[in-house]
Amino acid sequence: MKRVIIAAILLPCMLAVGLFSMYRVNGTYDAVTRITADILESSRDGHSDKTESLIHDLQERWMAEENVLTHYVRHNQIETVGQSVAKLHALFVNDDTASLEAELYSIRWQMENIRRSEAFQLENIL
């Protein structure tokens, strides 16, 4: 009976951890998508200061989120996003707008992949 109680407690706990991880991944996805969209917009509008500040925000945000996401998401997926985020500032300083946009799209695409792989969807199960 003791084991049944442990199992009955463990199962909802595991479900809660699963839901929490999904919530965190979705939160990070939303934040990263929003900031990358803002960077794209300000870069196209030629607001250098704002773009630099947003890139700085994104890097700081990502550093904080990265530590949490490593608990739930495959590490190589996070590393790919991290590498792209790290390149942004150098691309901005060198005025390589095309590569900057490409990296921003890459970050969004990677985040979308992470979100999809974590979500409770039939396509994930199949």
Add this chain to the structure above:
Amino acid sequence: MRTIVIYIIAVIALRIMGKRQLGELQPSELVVTILVSNLATMSIEDTNIPLLGTVMPIFTIVSCEVLVSFLNMKSHRAQSIISGNPRVIIKDGVINQQEMRNLRWTIEDLMEQLRICGSFNFTEVSFAVVETSGALSVYQKYLHRPLTPESMQEINGEDSPPVTIISDGILVLDSLQYCNVDESWVRDILARRQLDLKDVYVMICDRAKTYTIVKKERNRK
């Protein structure tokens, strides 16, 4: 470090599953054991997988297994669906060919299992039962059994293994038929002992109508 953590988790998971799983594996338990070992291996080999990605499936599978085992214990229907029922494949030295086909056993499989159980001729077997774990249990005819003081007395009676006729308060109808008794006979015996069906944990009986009753214990803390 990661390997040590996973080792500890695997040990905890096996402890939650209990000793039963280690000793006698039911089909679902075998699947769980293989899955747990594979999940643990995956995480040790591939450091890209987060630790939670191993811990969560292991504990989820083990919890499901414990709950299914509990359901098995509480419901006979669930038990027969999940674990199946024991099948009699030899009765009084005669092979039940239909059961052999159902189990997809060849005669070589049967003979091999009989030999493992110490019997080289199926005509020497009184009863052979394929348990839900797939193991064969053999009850030899008394002429072919090693002689013991108890078996000396048994020669005078009928040679039949006892079967369970009440399991956790539930009558097993097939067993009643085997023992050539009916429900009223069982109820008479219980009435004489001032017992109700639900008070009986197990009652075994053979064809000579020799029975043993074990009363259900009250739930202990």
